[in-house]
Amino acid sequence: MFGSPTIMITTPDACKQVLMDDEHFVTGWPKATLELIGKKSFIGISHEEHKRLRRLTSTPINGYEALNTYLHFIDESVVSTLEKWAVMGEFEFLTELRRLTFRIIMKIFLNKESDVITESLERVYTDLNYGVRAMAINFPGFAYQKALKARKRLVEVLQTVLDERRVASRTCSNPTAKDMVDNLMEIVDENGRKLTDEEIIDVLIMYLNAGHESSGHITMWATVFLQENPEIFKRAKAEQEEIRRNRLPTQEGLTLKEVRKMEYLSQVIDETLRLVNISFVSFRKATTDVFINGYIIPKDWRVMLWYRSVHMDPEVYPDPKKFNPSRWDGPPPRAGSFLAFGAGSRLCPGNELAKLEISVFLHHFLLGYKLTRLNPECPVRYLPHPRPTDNCLARITKLSSS
Template sequence: MGRIELLTELRRLTFKIIIHIFLGASSTSVMEALEKEYTKLNYGMRALRIDLPGFAFPKAFKARKNLVSIFQNVVNERRKEKLENPNKTTKDMLDQLIDAEDENGRKLADDEVIDIMIMYLNVGHESSGHTTMWATLILQQHPQYFQKAKQEQEEIVKRRPANQKGMTMKEYRQMDFLSKAIDETMRYITFSLMTFREAKRDVKLNGFLIPKGWKVFVCYRAIHQDPQVYPNPRIFDPSRFDISMFSNTNFWLAIGVNGLCLFSC
């Protein structure tokens, strides 16, 4: 049997999915160009700030400019399509951003639309690839949970009408155990380890005063491995997320507050 780099392939898969969410049935050439430039940007965001030729940091700056250029061409084409076909019913994320307006009727400018797309490209793709990889590996290490998740999927497929193509949102909502297994995976491995915040005003928290201007460091892993919050924290147990056992999600900080990425709040 051949060998693959699981994380690399899952990154490609999640990238393809998120681009489909963003742009719908986009061309292969556009997707490949976006993936190429995003990879450079991603490496640069995690590199030392060495602004010299050949290093990842300056390559990331150039890659972001290239991403903006690619997205600008897509936005221009989409605006042209909307003028030619104003009654278009199917909408992807780009359509929603172009059509969005605030309470005063102001719509997003092109650079704002593109900034949002690049931001969500990062936070939506990277964490999804890593979480999928870890969930795959951990379920393989726990065959009892793997079989339960597999059986759930098989039952959903059996109930599917013969003429149905692809998965529906209704089916997705029926994946109760798999959802718990993924939630427990994010607790167990804690993809996003920490975050930093600054107090914009004096804050009282559990009897302590955090003065305005102070920096706050939150360690997600310490919370997820706290036995007072999660009994036997080093044991992988999806049943933690049964409502009867774990109804308070304030301590679940997979990639942000209650599992929501802080970068998207």
């Protein structure tokens, strides 16, 4: 299925060893994922190239100043979106959440682009995602072929954006505020080298995809779990009310300092990430024969790290199927036992931005809204990401006391 002999790893210690050992393991994603996300993205490049690219791009996305800059737009977007949803009646909660998170990530990366480009990119990303975890069968009717066409469209749109930006930079005497695309085009490393268009496009495809898919799905599940567990909802809401009470009368919107005080809400998010496992698997390839737990992994064999098995291990997480944010009280779990954002040098570079988006949404939802699912017993589909088959058909109600 994955194009080479593959060994599955399901224990925390073994996962930790593979993820932390950049000498004996390199990235080893299957063909479909590599071709669709991009050979010049983080999942396709060598360890040295990855270090270089991560160093150049991570701070503008996950750094404190960057998060502080993005927070105001995220906060305003969530407030206005919840108000709109409260008068919509029935709608697909997950579908609308994905649109919200996509608008946010587009604002961060392509602030200057039109709503038409945003809408066109959002549509093709749906096709791309269905092919990322499919078998690489390039034949009509298969998800992979449809996803290849989606990637081609994404590359065309993003290349046009880069070309237009270059023309504008030469002709515009009064440039507007820079966004992530501008920063990526101007980045120069210590050797004076700039990123190529292929590198920029693959980085954009990767970030734009990860920046809305995971955030949208986890926000949906966290909201559902909170609504299904009244005592947990009550405790999380009390924390948000305390934050609101301590706010200065002149303050407009959330601050990063307030978000950092949402300790219980952070536990709710981590528990959702553990239970749902949006990124439930990762791949590495052995560069030489390696011993793990008394077994040998031969050179060039692929290693599939099964995160779901780690997150549902009853020895690590008692009663693992129960949604219990309080299990995160006390010291953090041992290395290798919580892999929602991966681990090691290839830890997800946008993890802080994702948690920020989810926290802001849940803050406002808890303070003033209620979710009512129309099909609470709806079956769950697990690929490409776990989701209700009805995309969480629901109503959002604004509470009169808000």
